[in-house]
Amino acid sequence: MAMPTVIVIASEQGEVRRALTACVTGLGFGVLVAPNVTSSGWPGFTAELANCQLALVDLSLEADSDTTDHWLHSLGDMPTLYLDSPLPKAEDQRAHWLRRIALKVASMLAEVTIPGGVSNDQVWLLMGSAGGPEAVAEFISALPGQCPVGFLYGQHINPGFESHLVKTLNGRNGFNARAAKTGARLQRGDIVIAPSDQRLTILANDALLIEAHPWPGRYHPSLDGIAVEFNRRPRHLGGVIVFSGMGNDGAAAARLYASKGGTVWTQAPDSCVVNAMPEAVRASGCASYSATPSELAAKLAETVGRA
Structure with missing residues (x-):
């Protein structure tokens, strides 16, 4: 039986974490939220990464460098989507921002499953x-x-x-x-x-x-x-x-x-x-x-x- 798809969400902003969590779960995937550097959850987080297929890392604001370093070191070679634009305040702009992320997630997950671009299958x-x-x-x-x-x-x-x-x-x-x-x-x-x-x-x-x-x-x-x-x-x-x-x-x-x-x-x-x-x-x-x-x-x- 195939393992469920789980996506890591790494952001120091609670509002961004909530928006991304709603987006990812709405696509039918599980979520693993990355802890900050002061959390005692790093050992458990690192162990759970084995079940993850993709990471979303929020770099839109100046983040704590130690936390960011921990995230990137823990993620290793995992396919990662870096978010460098802030979450919009306006509802219509926020919906557009989240849909762009959903499109990229779908495309990247396909590459994880079948690397190498379009298959050219009939x-x-x-x-x-x-x-x-x-x-x-x-x-x-x-x-x-x-x-x-x-x-x-x-x-x-x-x-x-x-x-x-x-x-x-x-x-x-x-x-x-x-x-x-x-x-x-x-x-x-x-x-x-x-x-x-x-x-x-x-x-x-x-x-x-x-x-x-x-x-x-x-x-x-x-x-x-x-x-x-x-x-x-x-x-x-x-x-x-x-x-x-x-x-x-x-x-x-x-x-x-x-x-x-x-x-x-x-x-x-x-x-x-x-x-x-x-x-x-x-x-x-x-x-x-x-x-x-x-x-x-x-x-x-x-x-x-x-x-």
């Missing part, structure tokens, strides 16, 4: 609504073993249902299904399930940032929102497949993706439980291929085999 976006889980399960099962591709999966679901999708898809045909987490990276062999009630951002190094803000609009998650994020990836490193579902969520962003040279496929309408979503994409003229889930799997295997 990653495809799967989107579905009513009837989508069954179609996606059939699609994954029909792929050849060790297919060199990964997936980001956006599915209209109620909050908390992500764990059911993970359980349904994990291990199927050798794929590792998991819920999207901040600092994780899109890569081959994974099926990453987008959260229904939290916003997902894809960073330049394929790292994910998950924030406790609802998706805009009536759908959860917003497939258009996820697809707009997916547009950040190079078009030759994947594509979009729209499965069974009601409504037209995802159609606008799929059209945008195709207009920039990306590949868009849909499930054949007559094989869907509800065909409104694939039909909306097909009606826009951006789908280059439509077929049953098993046929889509065969087409994908052929496509990535030629890549």
Whole structure:
């Protein structure tokens, strides 16, 4: 079982510690607060560092040099984000300051997990609504073993249902299904399930940032929102497949993706439980291929085999 991610927070300012703690815990991580030099907690703090993956060190104000030296010596080679600008007083500026930190944390954690920048793996976006889980399960099962591709999966679901999708898809045909987490990276062999009630951002190094803000609009998650994020990836490193579902969520962003040279496929309408979503994409003229889930799997295997 993977160890939980723990981030060290080192600041002599109580207000900064509280703001950073709220930011880090909001991203789903544990926190270890560094003691000051007069504290008797240094031995325990040093021992706990073995469970930490990243440090945030506040250098925005003149800090006690002995305390700073203790922090830096104890952290050693741990990846560290140095904060050299003060915590803003205005609420909107503070929110912007904390989001910049969250973006950097997500990017740095991805580098800790998979060093070396963008992986250049083939990653495809799967989107579905009513009837989508069954179609996606059939699609994954029909792929050849060790297919060199990964997936980001956006599915209209109620909050908390992500764990059911993970359980349904994990291990199927050798794929590792998991819920999207901040600092994780899109890569081959994974099926990453987008959260229904939290916003997902894809960073330049394929790292994910998950924030406790609802998706805009009536759908959860917003497939258009996820697809707009997916547009950040190079078009030759994947594509979009729209499965069974009601409504037209995802159609606008799929059209945008195709207009920039990306590949868009849909499930054949007559094989869907509800065909409104694939039909909306097909009606826009951006789908280059439509077929049953098993046929889509065969087409994908052929496509990535030629890549």
